[in-house]
Amino acid sequence: MVRPPDNRRPAPLAPPTPLRRADAAPPVRRASAAGAVLGTILDHGPVARSTVARLTGLSPAAVSGHCAQLLARGLIRERAQTTGPRGLGRPHIPLEIDTRRYLVAGSHIAVTNSTVALMDLRGRIVAQDRRPHRDPEPEQVLGGMAGRLSGLTAAAGAGRTVLGLGLATGYRVDTAAGTIIDHPRLGWRDVPARDLLTAATGLPVHVDSHSRALARAEQLFGDVSARDSCVLLFVGAVVDAAFATAGTVHRGPRSSAGSVAHLPVGSLGADRHARPPQGAEPCVCGTPGCLQSEVSEPSVLRRARARGLPVADFPDLLELAVAGDEVAKGLFRRRARLVGRVAAWLLDMFDPEVLVVVEQGAGRMPECLAELRAEVGRRSWVCDDPERSVVPSSFTGSVLPVAGGAVALGTLYADPLGPWPAFSAAG
Incomplete structure (x- = not known):
């Protein structure tokens, strides 16, 4: 969706209210009460049982029972030191995830x-x-x-x-x-x-x-802003997406949720009979100008070689861009703009708390992330703060x-x- 030329839109009624504070109860985002207890210990540990009860909304007795089972399985452990003021009732023995077994x-x-x-x-x-x-x-x-x-x-x-x-x-x-x-x-x-x-x-x-x-990894171990809801856009040799809310990732009845690879991102995208741009990687769908045929790693690598860059593979091209080669950087900035178009659509469609972009250019080059966010700012009707709403993967380098x-x-x-x-x- 492209905005009118004057780029005007209604002013927001009020600034958005954060959906989750560090000390607030997390949303119900796991399939079982024991999972809620374990997840809270992951998020907040070392943490006392009383705090786990407050954060999960479970009774102290229920939390104690689940903790006993998790301790028996070796999934959590008790820390030697206690928490809270000394001499005021029973000491609070903090719990944490046990990574030893x-x-x-x-x-x-x-x-x-x-x-x-x-x-x-x-x-x-x-x-x-x-x-x-x-x-x-x-x-x-x-x-x-x-x-x-x-x-x-x-x-x-x-x-x-x-x-x-x-x-x-x-x-x-x-x-x-x-x-x-x-x-x-x-x-x-x-x-x-x-x-x-x-x-x-x-x-x-x-x-x-x-x-x-x-x-799911972002919700478990990544940026806290992904806890409530997130869209993840993956751009590599394959292009796809996922939507998660309250710890649940939507799959769809045909396991096809997140199939964004063939969305049209250019003027050629709507014409199946148009000739692909020079250097573009042919897509399995046969449609020139679709997202995957424009931004996938094979496509970007092919464009690089067509421009005379002596690169053996995509990691070579990435390192060349990171080192400052202007042609290589230009290819990644173009990729970021195209990815930004789809990111804007996804933000408007799902209105998530955060959109996570798994794309190596945005993960390693600040100018690419800025280009992507700028494209979101130009095209999204609902995203008023791309710097907050669009973030790189928490796992760049180990995806x-x-x-x-x-x-x-x-x-x-x-x-x-x-x-x-x-x-x-x-x-």
């Missing part, structure tokens, strides 16, 4: 490579292993992850138990079925990823799209390993007292 594994499948990682229960990457696809067939890619994970755990696990494995990838993923429905860039259709990885690793496996996983681990951790924090085999084995 357990890890989760994460895997991410990109177009040209895959990443396997270990993450602790606070969402911190412990170790990762990224490798190019030797054979992009599903059985080869997924089967090879088991050996890589075993080696990574032996080298960096420090005796901790891996609770489960999360898998994230682009395009359409059916979380309930554990299936990669369609990944046209890889040529995968109806791949039973959960079954293949469970058989190969012996771990409980959870599968989701990388944009939904990263949206791929975080995505996989967040799938597993999101499941754990939703239902920490569920049937996780590692807890049963521990007695």
Whole structure:
């Protein structure tokens, strides 16, 4: 949507009221009461049980019961020191997430490579292993992850138990079925990823799209402004989005929510018979001028080579731009403007508390983020403060390993007292 030339719009009636303060009760954003307790300890720990009760709205007795179970499972621990004034009643023993006993594994499948990682229960990457696809067939890619994970755990696990494995990838993923429905860039259709990885690793496996996983990661471990609601726009070799509110990420009945790759972003976007611009990457949809054909990593790389830049791959191009090459920077600034158009549409459509942009140019070059925000300011009818409402990813530089681990951790924090085999084995 383009504003009238004079750029006028009605003045806001009043400044927006913050939806959440650090000391206010968080919204109900997890699937179980035990999950609410664990999430509050993650957000506020070390924290006393009485404070957990106040923040969650649960009774002190209920909080004590859930904490006893979480302590028994080794998910939280008591700190040695107490909180509050001395000598006034029973001392408050603060609780925090216990990162000593357990890890989760994460895997991410990109177009040209895959990443396997270990993450602790606070969402911190412990170790990762990224490798190019030797054979992009599903059985080869997924089967090879088991050996890589075993080696990574032996080298960096420090005796901790891996609770489960999360898998994230682009395009359409059916979380309930554990299936990669369609990944046209890889040529995968109806791949039973959960079954293949469970058989190969012996771990409980959870599968989701990388944009939904990263949206959940932002709510769990990222910027506090993402807690209430956020839209996440992922721009890499694949382009997609996710919308999350109150800890729930919307998937849609066909697991297709967030499919923004083929939105038209230029004058060519509405004409299927128009010739693509010089250097543009042909898109799988066959439509020139769509978002993915304009801003995906292969498209930007192809444009760079058409302009004579001697770059072997997209990371080379990014480093060239960061180092100050004007042609490379120009390509990323153009990308930022196009991404800004779609960001404005998404802000107007969903009106989230914050829109998170996962795009390496905006993450590493302030001028690209400024260009993107300026485009939002020109085009959005509802966003009055792009600097507050549009933010880069909290995980720039570690997006791929975080995505996989967040799938597993999101499941754990939703239902920490569920049937996780590692807890049963521990007695």
